[in-house]
Amino acid sequence: MKVTADMTIGELIRLDENIVPILMRAGMHCIGCPSAQGESLAEAAMVHGIDGNMLIAQINDFLENK
Secondary structure, X not given: OOOOOOOEXXXXXXXXXXXXXXXXXXXXXXXXXHHHHHOEHHHHHHHHXXXXXXXXXXXXXXXXXX
């Protein structure tokens, strides 16, 4: 399964809990926050000033190589 910008943080965590460290390293430290669960990856990246496309690529690379 490929991760996309419109997937929510909650969906990502349910997909694979090992995505959490990737998000944390990128600066998303509010993973457990209730609002983060419904926020899209694109929205979270924008709020945190992170390059969303780079983050998506990192997560997809992780999922492909695990």
